[in-house]
Amino acid sequence: xxxxxxxxxxxxxxxxxxxxxxxxxxxxxxxxxxxxxxxxxxxxxxxxxxxxxxxxxxxxxxxxxxxxxxxxxxxxxxxxxxxxxxxxxxxxxxxxxxxxxxxxxxxxxxxxxxxxxxxxxxxxxxxxxxxxxxxxxxxxxxxxxxxxxxxxxxxxxxxxxxxxxxxxxxxxxxxxxxxxxxxxxxxxxxxxxxxxxxxxxxxxxxxxxxxxxxxxxxxxxxxxxxxxxxxxxxxxxxxxxxxxxxxxxxxxxxxxxxxxxxxxxxxxxxxxxxxxxxx
Amino acid sequence: xxxxxxxxxxxxxxxxxxxxxxxxxxxxxxxxxxxxxxxxxxxxxxxxxxxxxxxxxxxxxxxxxxxxxxxxxxxxxxxxxxxxxxxxxxxxxxxxxxxxxxxxxxxxxxxxxxxxxxxxxxxxxxxxxxxxxxxxxxxxxxxxxxxxxxxxxxxxxxxxxxxxxxxxxxxxxxxxxxxxxxxxxxxxxxxxxxxxxxxxxxxxxxxxxxxxxxxxxxxxxxxxxxxxxxxxxxxxxxxxxxxxxxxxxxxxxxxxxxxxxxxxxxxxxxxxxxxxxxxxxxxxxxxxxxxxxxxxxxxxxxxxxxxxxxxxxxxxxxxxxxxxxxxxxxxxxxxxxxxxxxxxxxxxxxxxxxxxxxxxxxxxxxxxxxxxxxxxxxxxxxxxxxxxxxxxxxxxxxxxxxxxxxxxxxxxxxxxxxxxxxxxxxxxxxxxxxxxxxxxxxxxxxxxxxxxxxxxxxxxxxxxxxxxxxxxxx
Numbered sequence: 057x058x059x060x061x062x063x064x065x066x067x068x069x070x071x072x073x074x075x076x077x078x079x080x081x082x083x084x085x086x087x088x089x090x091x092x093x094x095x096x097x098x099x100x101x102x103x104x105x106x107x108x109x110x111x112x113x114x115x116x117x118x119x120x121x122x123x124x125x126x127x128x129x130x131x132x133x134x135x136x137x138x139x140x141x142x143x144x145x146x147x148x149x150x151x152x153x154x155x156x157x158x159x160x161x162x163x164x165x166x167x168x169x170x171x172x173x174x175x176x177x178x179x180x181x182x183x184x185x186x187x188x189x190x191x192x193x194x195x196x197x198x199x200x201x202x203x204x205x206x207x208x209x210x211x212x213x214x215x216x217x218x219x220x221x222x223x224x225x226x227x228x229x230x231x232x233x234x235x236x237x238x239x240x241x242x243x244x245x246x247x248x249x250x251x252x253x254x255x256x257x258x259x260x261x262x263x264x265x266x267x268x269x270x271x272x273x274x275x276x277x278x279x280x281x282x283x284x285x286x287x288x289x290x291x292x293x294x295x296x297x298x299x300x301x302x303x304x305x306x307x308x309x310x311x312x313x314x315x316x317x318x319x320x321x322x323x324x325x326x327x328x329x330x331x332x333x334x335x
Numbered sequence: 336x337x338x339x340x341x342x343x344x345x346x347x348x349x350x351x352x353x354x355x356x357x358x359x360x361x362x363x364x365x366x367x368x369x370x371x372x373x374x375x376x377x378x379x380x381x382x383x384x385x386x387x388x389x390x391x392x393x394x395x396x397x398x399x400x401x402x403x404x405x406x407x408x409x410x411x412x413x414x415x416x417x418x419x420x421x422x423x424x425x426x427x428x429x430x431x432x433x434x435x436x437x438x439x440x441x442x443x444x445x446x447x448x449x450x451x452x453x454x455x456x457x458x459x460x461x462x463x464x465x466x467x468x469x470x471x472x473x474x475x476x477x478x479x480x481x482x483x484x485x486x487x488x489x490x491x492x493x494x495x496x497x498x499x500x501x502x503x504x505x506x507x508x509x510x511x512x513x514x515x516x517x518x519x520x521x522x523x524x525x526x527x528x529x530x531x532x533x534x535x536x537x538x539x540x541x542x543x544x545x546x547x548x549x550x551x552x553x554x555x556x557x558x559x560x561x562x563x564x565x566x567x568x569x570x571x572x573x574x575x576x577x578x579x580x581x582x583x584x585x586x587x588x589x590x591x592x593x594x595x596x597x598x599x600x601x602x603x604x605x606x607x608x609x610x611x612x613x614x615x616x617x618x619x620x621x622x623x624x625x626x627x628x629x630x631x632x633x634x635x636x637x638x639x640x641x642x643x644x645x646x647x648x649x650x651x652x653x654x655x656x657x658x659x660x661x662x663x664x665x666x667x668x669x670x671x672x673x674x675x676x677x678x679x680x681x682x683x684x685x686x687x688x689x690x691x692x693x694x695x696x697x698x699x700x701x702x703x704x705x706x707x708x709x710x711x712x713x714x715x716x717x718x719x720x721x722x723x724x725x726x727x728x729x730x731x732x733x734x735x736x737x738x739x740x741x742x743x744x745x746x747x748x749x750x751x752x753x754x755x756x757x758x759x760x761x762x763x764x765x766x767x768x769x770x771x772x773x774x775x776x777x778x779x780x781x782x783x784x785x786x787x788x789x790x791x792x793x794x795x796x797x798x799x800x801x802x803x804x805x806x807x808x809x
């Protein structure tokens with residue numbers, strides 16, 4: 057990340073103050089460094105999530121999250137050519153943001169109270185919901201309760217099946233796979249009956265093989281996808297929220313959802329989500 | 336040119352020059368202090384009279400809208416039994432009252448957001464959406480009345496309309512209303528920070544002119560001492576001491592008023608607004624009980640969002656409601672110690688959410704007791720919820736509806752008690768807000784006359800100091 061320096065007047069005053077030895081006043085005068093002054097950004101995204109952030113094999117990552125990040129960057133005054141994308145796994149998101157290796161994380165990053173103690177979240181830019189994906193020919197499953205007695209796959213480190221067993225008290229057999237793409241393979245092969253996670257993630261897989269699977273479209277939780285920012289960067293958080301409002305008002309959000317998930321029959325929400333707040 | 340240099344070479348000319356320098360720097364000090372004090376006063380007034388109260392008003396919008404949807408759900412759930420809880424008439428009155436408050440809050444919001452396109456569009460969207468919502472809600476009520484639906488068994492067509500209404504409320508209206516409230520908080524923060532840095536810059540100028548004035552006075556003093564062989568010049572010494580006192584006094588006043596302003600914002604306004612959000616989200620949360628009962632197809636979803644909203648209000652790690660109820664009991668039992676806050680368990684981030692945050696920042700006198708009341712009433716609300724869901728599990732829908740209407744009772748329901756306790760706590764913070772503004776103002780007030788008076792005195796002392804010396808040359 058590079059910064060631009062717009063407050064020359066303030067800087068001059070600072071220099072004058074330093075010369076006068078009134079350094080105690082400096083802390084109050086100089087605003088903290090914020091992403092809103094950046095001229096380039098490194099953004100962490102997923103690289104293995106079709107529709108959201110997927111490496112196309114040549115190191116180029118594309119998807120809904122990538123496009124959202126580009127829109128926000130543009131509103132922060134950073135042109136697309138100054139935005140660098142880095143693929144992150146779920147476990148890496150906090151660490152890379154805290155260490156400063158990435159400036160911003162837009163990677164199906166759910167806002168949770170625990171994470172909010174380490175990360176400031178702009179947004180959410182979309183509220184995904186947990187849903188169920190089954191094989192196309194499996195027409196019996198109309199809701200999550202119909203999974204009673206069946207097997208459900210969850211990606212390693214994910215709690216999605218726990219939400220069904222513990223959260224809703226439904227008796228399903230849980231199978232764990234290294235990733236959700238492995239779950240999708242298992243579903244295609246008939247090794248499991250269903251895959252359950254955020255509907256945007258499921259829709260991304262479905263868009264790749266629309267005839268193989270079916271999205272149940274009966275969601276039961278809210279997953280608030282936030283824009284992860286360095287902890288305490290309130291100015292950036294407010295600017296990101298404003299950008300997200302504009303993204304919905306000018307129709308970009310609708311277009312992007314249509315582009316990436318339009319073919320899947322996913323019921324998308326095209327009005328601005330309720331923000332989390334920046335403090 | 337040579338003449339000027341020649342003139343400056345004489346002793347009276349040098350005394351004149353140094354004395355003028357003293358006058359200019361003292362006047363500069365007066366100017367810098369006046370401007371910094373005015374900045375500080377403006378900052379206090381913007382926070383105390385304009386932006387602060389307006390921001391509070393905007394956060395009311397969410398509450399009013401959530402309350403409208405809560406009453407709509409309650410009326411549908413009651414069906415033909417108009418005397419459940421505090422009764423259908425009371426629920427309809429509550430709906431009307433909230434509608435009026437929502438309209439007022441929207442008016443406030445539209446004046447606050449003037450000139451900000453993004454927020455203006457949001458206000459307009461909420462206004463338009465409210466009209467559509469009201470149509471759908473009325474339609475649902477009429478259909479349910481026509482069908483003479485018994486309590487807890489909402490008519491299918493009525494439910495259809497209500498689903499559209501509440502979906503509109505939760506995807507379009509409430510998010511925008513909440514974001515408007517956040518935006519007005521952002522305006523307050525930006526104003527406050529701008530004001531604080533303007534005052535800080537003012538402090539630098541006060542210090543600079545103060546230092547210059549002292550330097551000029553000391554230079555004059557030293558010159559007179561060398562030139563006129565006097566040990567010291569008493570008026571000039573007094574002027575030097577007075578300048579130092581003036582700078583110290585002005586800086587102290589500015590710093591302390593800034594401190595009061597920060598307290599007013601952080602312990603007062605920010606906390607009060609966070610609690611008003613805690614009230615608004617809880618309003619929507621308790622209405623999820625009605626929605627859970629009247630829409631059995633989406634019951635799982637309503638149960639889940641109930642838990643999510645509850646965790647926004649008071650967060651403890653819990654994957655289902657049963658463990659959440661227990662965790663809330665644990666918080667009440669341990670308070671004022673907050674479970675999980677010692678960081679011993681890496682899986683447990685502590686007691687968070689709006690109420691948890693207020694508990695962590697508890698500083699005001701009486702805040703601990705008031706918060707204890709809030710936590711107890713919140714826990715009682717969760718106890719009712721537990722009983723309600725247990726009744727549903729046992730297949731006792733009418734028992735569950737009874738419990739629900741008891742919770743929503745506007746006289747002595749569990750939610751009413753929670754709201755009352757929360758209002759007491761919020762009042763404490765609002766009091767701290769008013770008090771911080773008042774104290775900040777009180778610190779600045781005497782300087783309105785003190786500043787020019789002291790500056791005049793300093794100038795008089797300079798004149799007194801140099802006049803007898805200049806007279807020697809007449």
